[in-house]
Amino acid sequence: MRSLPAFPDLRSFLTWAEGSGALARLTDPVDLRHEMTAFELAALRAGGPALRFERAVQADGQPSPIPVIANLFGTRQRVAAGLGLDVQQVPEFGSFLAALRAPAPVEGMRDALSRWPMLKAALATRPKVMKRPPVQQERLPDLTALPVQTPWPGDAGPLITWPVVVTRPHDTPPEAVQRYNLGVYRAQVLGPDRLILRWLAHRGGAAHARGWARAGAPMPVAIALGCDPALLLSAALPLPETVSELTFSGVPRGARTEIAPARTIPLMVPARAEIVIEGWVHPGETALEGPFGDHTGYYNAAEPFPLMQVSAITCRRDPLYLSTVTGRPPDEPSVIGEVFNDLALPVVQAQIPEVLDLWLPPAACSYRMAVVRIAKRYPGQARRVMMALWGMLPQFSYTKMIVVVDDDIDARNWDDVLWAISTRMDPARDVMSIDSTPMDYLDFASPREGLAGKIGIDATTKIGAETTRDWGEVMALDPAHEARAAEILSKVLG
Incomplete structure (x- = not known):
């Protein structure tokens, strides 16, 4: 089903994008406060490439040594590519996902053999544990080392906008990754070692937090930044609550998800992410989050959300920082939503x-x-x-x-x-x-x-x-007449 190779990490996807003319490197200094947003939205609205900012200017006026990647999924083609597909293959993949949710009974050996792609996809959901994960090659001192954007003028401060937040239920061991939840929840940077996680009550991370709070125990949380495209998109997909995004990501990737034990918390983390922030959420500890510009095109109100105490930040050598901006459509989430629309259609049609x-x-x-x-x-x-x-x-x-x-x-x-x-x-x-x-x-x-x-x-x-009335008849021409008119006019009009 895949027409593109598996992308094990963000770097391999960027290499493919650059080779396809879908990545632009910007060497001019661009301010992380508000200015970068203008570049991202201009590129997206023009159907332009992903952007690599080589000199993202921080609050102290100095360029960050960490490049910023943005507008990664700014076109439908790149969203589909993140799944290893051409855009035309997205509906077919949606049908495949619908079949995985509710497979039909097998009818004979021929039918069983025809299901091999589905079996291969199921096997790809078994994660692989790495002993020396790339994401733990180095450590960063604290959150100030990250080139975090402040997207909009009315925002309360720096905001991590493409975090893949990893949590697990209280009653499970760290190895039970099939129970993990991955969610894209924005994270406000409060200081060198503190973040606010904005997860809504109906989301998986919030459900896990309630379980840890009932037990009176701090919850381990990891934030993976710069994951491979399959993991990023799986974290955003509306999957059933019983399906772990971490294990499911092996299906769109076409290869097993590689994970590793975190350094300071009892949690498994994506081994090939660019950066992983480890930490704890203690029951009852909250801070006022926001206001921030949202996908509605308005600033949301400031509200209390869970506070995360950072215990470590690990990264790859020469890490990349992935960012995005949300606002009134079109924005990157709305482009992703267009592709997800086509993925969801077969699921809807099955019901x-x-x-x-x-x-x-x-x-x-x-x-x-x-x-x-x-x-x-x-x-x-x-x-x-x-x-x-x-x-x-x-x-x-x-x-x-x-x-x-x-x-x-x-x-x-x-x-x-x-x-x-x-x-x-x-x-x-x-x-x-x-x-x-x-x-x-x-x-x-x-x-x-x-x-x-x-x-x-x-x-x-x-x-x-x-109705009690006779319904009107829709007017229509004879298709043969329309075809003849089109043929003759094409010669006359060129």
Whole structure:
């Protein structure tokens, strides 16, 4: 299935990107405070390359000896490449992931042999322990050695934006990596040896923290910076709660995940990351985090989140620091979200077979609105699809608006969607509204924090008991006439 080689670390991926013309080295000094953000967003909006800042200027005015990598996944092509795929192969990989979640029964030896790629993927999820991991070749004195960005003018301070935070449940030994959780939670730098971890209550890291707190014990935490692309993307994927992102990353990488025991905490860490920050989160110890610019395009409020006490920082020789910036789309997370949209579609179709396409518009913060194209067969079907989606995955519980359209509508074309809404929807009949449902507390439009309404718009042709009127007939030309006109006009118009 893979069309690209396995990338065991960030460096190998950057080497591939540079050879493909998808990496630019910037030798001019660029300030880590606010200025670097302008470079990242300009490159992303132009569909440009990943950036390597050779002279990232720190708060003291001196360039950092550690280069900064940014805009790594600034195009759909590079997100797909991080999974070892061409963009055209993403839907196929999504079908493969759907089959891994719920494999069909094997029917005979021929069928069993055809499943070999799936078996190989399952074997790739078994991590490999390294005795001399590259990430422990050297140590850094403290957090001030890292070239951490302050992305936006209203931000409270330096913010680690691409951390892969590694945690485990209290009742498991360090070797039980199949129980680990990896999450991308932003981390505010408070001082040389203190960080604030912003994990929301429904995330895996927060669930682990509650278990350690109930036991009255400090929780070991590792923050891996500059991981290989498969591990980075796995940490961001909406995987089932029972699946460890650490072990799963072997599937998109096409090779086993290499791990090693941390130096100062009882935890296994990615062996080929660029940098690993080790430390402890003590029960009840919090600090005020924020405000920071968020993916909504607004600054979020300052709130208390867990405090992490750093015990060690290990790194590779000549380490790289990976960064990104979040803000109103388009930003790097929204580009990743576009690819994840295509990965999720087969999973949705496995549960709701009448779904032909699903689009989460990036401009709607990648998940707050969904347009669903269905093969409609019976009255009320559009509403059933809406309710099924809201209850299917935790991520869809934050989708405020769902628009359902027929199979003759392109769900990813706003002109088509608006035409369907304008001609197939009656506000009094075809709008479903629900109150007091879960919502991202960063949604300032919500009347209550964490609770909001939802709206479903049935923009499908009404059939059966849905209407008492004869429905209009859609106008269309004879395809043969259209083809002949196109052929002749192409000669006339050049």
